[in-house]
Amino acid sequence: MAFENLTERLSKAIKNLTGRGRVSEEDLRATMREIRLALLEADVNYDTVKKFVANVREKASGTDIMEGLNPAQQIVKIVNDELTITMGEEAAPLNKSSKIPTIIMMAGLQGAGKTTTVAKLAYKLKTEEKARPLLIAADIYRPAAIDQLEILGRDLEIPVFSMGTDVNPRDIVRAGLKKAAENKNDYVFIDTAGRLQIDEELMQELKDIADIAHPDEILLTVDAMTGQNAAETAKGFSASLDLTGVVLTKLDGDTRGGAALSIRDVTGKPIKFVGQGEKPTDLDVFYPDRMASRILGMGDVLTLIEKAQRDFDEEEQEKQLEKMRQNTFDFNDFVAQLKQVQSMGPMEDLLKMIPGMANNPALANINIDAKQFAHLEAIVGSMTPAERENPDLINPSRRRRLAAGAGRPIVEVNRMIKQFDQMRKMMNQATNGNFGGIDKMMGGSGMDMSSMMSGMGGGMPKGNFGQKVQTFALKQAARRLKKAKKKRGRK
Structure with a gap:
């Protein structure tokens, strides 16, 4: 379960304050030390941890205890608020075009779950908005990438445009956009190529596709299990592409929390969706306030x-x-x-x-x-x-x-x-x-x-x-x- 260890460590750090009438400087210092260690163990970016702890300490120091809250509850509220701010405060909606189609370009390294995410997001819009999406298979390098997208499209009854592996991805995108215009599709998803790591050839191809498609969204898919490396990956892509948001995948795996807590602070780009599971419906809008509540063990009823x-x-x-x-x-x-x-x-x-x-x-x-x-x-x-x-x-x-x-x-x-x-x-x-x-x-x-x-x-x-x-x-x-x-x- 995602954030399990982080939740446990943060709860223990704050539990020491329970039942006290006032919080001394020594108590606060000990609590901040535990919170800092909990975040570092969760693989949160070091600079993000430093800023987070400093902000919590500043808000907690010398603050009058709010009516109805004991010191522990007050610290929980401050930590909860700061977690929410760190992850983006509010859910970031999709950038939709004023005229059809809305073009969404998906990028990411191999193994992050990009192709699966393309299908999940298209299916989400199809079922929730009754939209008519088109998927463009522009990854000609990864073995069976086109086959995977076509199988997903067939299972979800979403059309897939492909031209095989012997055609330049740029030409595939041009032809796919023409097809979408003819069919009057509401959304176009471009499944681009990935690599095991960022390289100049990959980034140039992605920039060329962006120049051709003029996408309304460029979403980066990152693996939540890679911790703060996910934030560094996002930072690397952001240096060459005008990213509009991030999709975190595999949040149901052995996730320590570093990616979710680091990405917004490191890149300035919002997390828009999170994937948890293999089913087509296992993609949710990312709500920073709800995630903060889950991290602190306060549930997520909504x-x-x-x-x-x-x-x-x-x-x-x-x-x-x-x-x-x-x-x-x-x-x-x-x-x-x-x-x-x-x-x-x-x-x-x-x-x-x-x-x-x-x-x-x-x-x-x-x-x-x-x-x-x-x-x-x-x-x-x-x-x-x-x-x-x-x-x-x-x-x-x-x-x-x-x-x-x-x-x-x-x-x-x-x-x-x-x-x-x-x-x-x-x-x-x-x-x-x-x-x-x-x-x-x-x-x-x-x-x-x-x-x-x-x-x-x-x-x-x-x-x-x-x-x-x-x-x-x-x-x-x-x-x-x-x-x-x-x-x-x-x-």
């Missing part, structure tokens, strides 16, 4: 909500929420919900977007094996249509049959059915607004997120943590049902 809105079928959810209210939620609905949750990404990452969860000890050893979801689906798949629609039919003999059919232990079948029954009761109470009943049920039955996770291979301890997560999710479900019913009433 991104979590956006992921849910993007990945969940609203009409289907409305139907399922109504079934929860009527207590007719069945195993068919259960599997549909399971698949939609899986589409949002790893469960561990989703939980960490909830405020206070990133550094919660309950998440320290959690390991939700994706195979466990397949086991649950196998058990449901062994049911007859009548059993899926009416779970009350499943008696002990049927449970033994399900276990044999799914190849799972009988205890696993019993646990899943018990948890399903408890979950269905809680969903019914939540969607009818009875949260007091939920708390009582969870306290009385002993059901919490820990038991659900243990059934899926997790190692989450029991306690208030599980209850908070469940109540959070159930309240969201109730609000969505209420909103859907209001919407129907207006119609």
